[in-house]
Amino acid sequence: MTNLWLRLAALLRNTQRPSRYLNHEWACTYKPEAAYRFCMVYPDTYELGQANQALRILCNAVNRQEGMAAERAFLPAHDFCDTMRAEGLPLFSLESCAPLAEFDAIGITISHELAATNILETLDLAGIELHSAKRTDAAPLVIGGGPCTFNPEPFWSFFDVFVIGEGEDVLGEVLQCHRTMKDAGAPRGEILHAIAQIAGCYVPALYRWCDEEEAQRCGSWIEPLGEGIPRVIEKRVFEGFATSSAWEPCIVPFAETVHDRLNVEILRGCSRGCRFCQAGMVSRPVRERSADNIVSAVVEGLAQTGYDEVSLTSLSSTDHSQIALVLERLNREYQDKGIRISIPSQRMDAFGVSMAGLVAGQKRGGLTFAPEAGTQRLRDAINKNVTEEDIFAAVDAAFSAGWRHCKLYFMIGLPDETDEDVAGIADLAERIYDRAKAALLPQMRGALKITVSCALFVPKPLTPFQWDGQISSEEALRRVNLVRSSLRSRAITVHWHDPATSLLEAFLSRGGRECADVIEQAWINGARFDAWTECFNKDAWDKGAASLGIDVACAAEHTYELNYVLPYTHISAGVTQDFLRAERNRAENGDVTCDCSCAACTDCGVCTDMNLKIELAEVRHA
C-alpha cells in the first residue's frame, strides 16, 4: 500500500491539532502483514470518531480474524480537507497512512442524518466513485452501517451494501465473502449478489425502486431483481452480547475526544417504549451483562488504558438490574484513587438520583433529566412513563443531596402537542425550581440554576410516531417563544435547537431514494459538516432541493395515514409495523404501555418473530 506519511507530515506543521492525524496512540493495532485490508471510517473529525464505540468494536472484530486488518480513518477538519485537495493528497487511513481507495473494503458509520454530505466528502476526498453503480472491480467495497441504516434509502446510491443492526457478526461474514470471491476473481456484480444473501445485508442496487402508487399497492417500495434476493431485510443482533466480555480493548487517544474516558457497555436495548425514540425500538431486546462481567471489565480497562474516568454506557444504564451493586463495588475498588465513575443518563426518579449520588463523589455539578413533555397528558401519549411525583421525587432527592444545577430535556412539536402542553414545559420548570429552592438552605439558593433544553421532534423510522409530520420551523420558534414568555424565574434559562437542521433530519430520516440526489446537490453546492453549527450551509441544501423540484419542508411536515407504506418498510428491526400502528393508536388515546423487561410482554414482535429473548442479570423491578 502507498504510504502517504511524508506528504502528510509536511502539511502537519501548519495545521490545527496535528494530533488528529498522527496514529501511534497507545494500544492501536497494526497488522501490516494481513492480506485483506479493511478501513473503518467515521465521517467526521477524529475527536468525534475516535470516541465512537461501533468503530472500536468493529475494528477489534475484524482484527481478530486471521489475514484481515482493520484500520481507522476520519474526515480531517474542513479547512484541512481543502488543503489536502489543493495538495492532491487523498484521504488516508491512520495506521498505514494509505489511501482509502487502496483498501479491499471500507465501512462508513452513518450515525445521524446530518452526516449525509460528509459521506460524499469522505468518498470524494478518498478518490472513490460516489456512486456504487460506477465503481469498478478494483474499487473498495463500500459498506454502510449504524443507526441511519434503518432507513438506508436516502444514501442508497453511495453504498454497495448496508449492514442492518449490530455488526459484530455480520461484518466479518460480509468481509469473508468478499475476500474469498475477490481472490477467486469474481466480478463485482457477482460478489454483491452473494453478499445480498447474507442475513442483515441490503444491496440497494439489486432492487428496483417502485413509484408511490405501486409501493402503496404492493406494500413495499422495492422489488428484488433476481433470484435469492430477500424482500425484507431483518436486522442482525449480536446474540452473544450478554455473556461476551464487557472489556473491549480500546485505543487511548492523544487528542482530546468527546467522551474521553473508558467506556464499558453494560447493556443493550431499552424497552421503556418511548414512542418517539428510535434507539429504543430498534435495539430490542434488552440484554444485560452481569455485574461480575462489568466490574472486571472496568478493572481491566482502567489498568490497560490509564484513564481516570469510566462511563457505564447503554441506552438506560440505571435500568440495569444490578446497577446499585456494580456502582457500590466500583466505589469500593476506586476509593481515593482519583478515578471517576459516570453513568450517561439519569432515570427520572429518586432511585436514579441515588445512583447518580453513588458516582458523583463530592463533586456535584449538574444533573440531567428528560421529562420530554410538559404535561402528564403528553407524557402519557409519548409513553414516557414518568409521573409528576417521580419528577418531584427526583428533584427533591437531587437538590437535598447537594446538586445545584439541573438540566431538563424537552421536545417541542410532539404529535398532538397543544399550546397547553408547551406552556406546561415552563410551568413544570417553574415548579421544579420551587421544589429545588425549598430543598436548599437559603444561603445556597443563589447558586441554583435550571436549564431547559428544547429539541424539535423529528419523526424517526420504525417508531410509533414515524407517520407524524414535523411542525414547521416558524411554528417551532413560536412554541419556543411561548415557553420563554411563560417563564418568570431568572434562574431558568432556555436553549433550543436550530429548526433548520431538525427539518433536514426529518426530511432525510423518512425520505426515499430521491433524497440521495438532494444530498449530492447540497454537497456540490458546498454543504458538509452539517452537524457543526458554524459549518451548516442552509443555502446549499435549499438550492440543491429546489434544483430538483423537491420541497424539503413539505416532506418533513407531512403526516401520513397509518396504513401508508413508508420508504423503508422492507427494513425490519423486528418490531412489527402492526405493533407500531397499535402504539400510535394508544398514544392518541393516552394509553401507556409497560416496559417488557419488568412487566408482561407487549408483543412487539422482536422476541417472537426473531427468536430472541430478554437477558437480565437479575429480575428487574418497575
Add this chain to the structure above:
Amino acid sequence: MPEHPHFHLRVFFQKKGRLALLSHLELARALERTVRRAALPYAVSAGFSPHMKIAFGSALPVGVGGDEECFDVQLTSYVAPEKVLEALARVSVGDLMVSAVYPIGNKVPAASVAYPLSVYEAKFFCAPRRALLPPETITVVRKSKEKELVVADFLEGDMLWEDATLTFSLWSKPTGSLRVDLLVESIAKQDETLELISLTRIHQHALLNLL
C-alpha cells in the same frame, strides 16, 4: 500535610518523531495515563476533585521535540527508581519513551522552573547559502494580545551553524519565553532553500549546573 511523606520522583523522557507534534496539554494527559497504566502507587490530591500529584516540565510548542523532557510525580510508598523506570517503559509509547527516573527531595524547584536554559537543535535538509542572523524581535500572540519580544534578551551565546544543523540556547524567564518555533521559522524565512526537518530541545540546564 499527607500522613506519610510522599516519595518525589523526577522522570525523564523523550518527545520525538511524529509525537513532537503533540501539544503540551496532550502530552500531559498522555503522561498521566502512562503513570496510571504503570500501576505505580501515585499520590492523589485531596479535595472536591481529586487528581494525581504530577507536575510537568516547561512546555514545548507543537512540533518541537525534546530529548530530555521531564515530569515530577509523587508516590505514596517507596518503589526503587529502576523499578519505576521499568514499569513506565513497559507502558510508554515508543516516541514518548522514558529514559531515567531520579528521586528528588520535596524542596527542589519544580520541573517547570528547574531548567531555565534550553539548548535547541534545528535540522534542515541543507545548509544555508549564506550567514543568517537571528531577527531582532519576535511577535508572539497570547490570548489574542500581541507582544513583541527582543530576541537578544533570551538568546544565550551565538547561534551556531554546523552544515545543515543550527544549535542555540534560550533562557526562559518568569515573565515568559520566546517561542522557539517562531524564532527558527523567521530565520529559515531568510533563505528559501531552507526546509526544516526537525526542531528539538536537546538539553535543559539547571541553574546549579551553570554556577
